[in-house]
Amino acid sequence: EVAAPLNDEALALLRSMYPQEEGYTRLMLPRLSFKAQDVMEGTGKNKKVVIAAGTFFTEHQTEETDENGKKVWEKTELGDTVDGIIIYKRKQLRMYDEATEEYSSTPIFDTNEDIVPLFCAKKEVARGTAAQLKAMYEYEYTDDKSGTTKKKSKLQDNTILYVLVEGELYQLNLHGSSMWSFNDYSKSVLVASVMTTFNSEYNKNGSIEWNKMIFKAKRQITAEELEMVVSNIKAIKDAVDGEKAYFAGLLTSAGVPQEEALAIAAPEDKDDF
Numbered sequence: 335e336v337a338a339p340l341n342d343e344a345l346a347l348l349r350s351m352y353p354q355e356e357g358y359t360r361l362m363l364p365r366l367s368f369k370a371q372d373v374m375e376g377t378g379k380n381k382k383v384v385i386a387a388g389t390f391f392t393e394h395q396t397e398e399t400d401e402n403g404k405k406v407w408e409k410t411e412l413g414d415t416v417d418g419i420i421i422y423k424r425k426q427l428r429m430y431d432e433a434t435e436e437y438s439s440t441p442i443f444d445t446n447e448d449i450v451p452l453f454c455a456k457k458e459v460a461r462g463t464a465a466q467l468k469a470m471y472e473y474e475y476t477d478d479k480s481g482t483t484k485k486k487s488k489l490q491d492n493t494i495l496y497v498l499v500e501g502e503l504y505q506l507n508l509h510g511s512s513m514w515s516f517n518d519y520s521k522s523v524l525v526a527s528v529m530t531t532f533n534s535e536y537n538k539n540g541s542i543e544w545n546k547m548i549f550k551a552k553r554q555i556t557a558e559e560l561e562m563v564v565s566n567i568k569a570i571k572d573a574v575d576g577e578k579a580y581f582a583g584l585l586t587s588a589g590v591p592q593e594e595a596l597a598i599a600a601p602e603d604k605d606d607f
Contacts, residue, residue: 362395363505364394364395366392366505367390368388369391387534393407393408416531419526421497423493424496424574426441427491429489437455440464468489493516494507512534515549516547527554529554531551534546535548
């Protein structure tokens with residue numbers, strides 16, 4: 335005898351009654367990366383540029399692991415120009431201490447009112463809003479132009495962009511001059527409605543030379559691209575909501591499991607800075 339299939343209502347009832355594992359759907363995306371400074375190899379007369387400043391890459395995580403057991407990322411060079419649709423942005427705080435060679439960072443978050451943990455050397459060291467955490471690492475310096483004393487935090491603001499490139503969604507981390515360049519660009523156009531050309535320009539401050547990322551609207555997106563953008567924004571929002579609900583539960587408990595928090599908070603390597 336062939337049993338009649340269960341209808342949607344019956345399946346929904348069973349799903350709601352069956353015990354569910356705690357968790358969430360984490361955004362695990364390939365990366366769109368950018369080299370702001372020349373990458374050199376060799377010494378003396380043999381020193382040469384192997385990756386030029388202003389070069390973009392895509393990076394996909396492989397199943398291969400390195401000597402430290404970390405997953406290897408396969409890089410593909412794209413050149414000095416990329417076209418993509420910026421569909422979403424979030425925030426993160428990061429810091430690299432050259433003296434101790436330690437990384438500090440928060441999980442990715444959305445508003446300056448969010449209460450987030452700060453991790454250093456695989457331990458939670460503080461928790462608060464972005465302003466509260468940055469205040470912990472403030473120092474005074476003298477502005478070269480005005481000669482006045484100002485305050486600055488070693489804990490840097492980062493903007494996390496989600497970018498569609500040839501139909502695939504990537505995560506792009508911005509800080510410093512490239513981040514401010516994007517902020518100016520996003521004030522002039524609704525970035526999710528246009529195809530953006532990513533490029534860069536040479537900058538110099540004293541002995542420091544680097545390429546700052548620049549952005550330019552190329553054209554409006556097509557109806558087909560709009561459908562893709564809306565679908566991906568919905569998926570990101572669903573994942574973010576699930577992540578927030580999950581971590582809200584952890585943050586109200588006695589402690590946050592470090593392996594869970596660090597999976598989101600910890601940068602992969604110094605290049606991420």
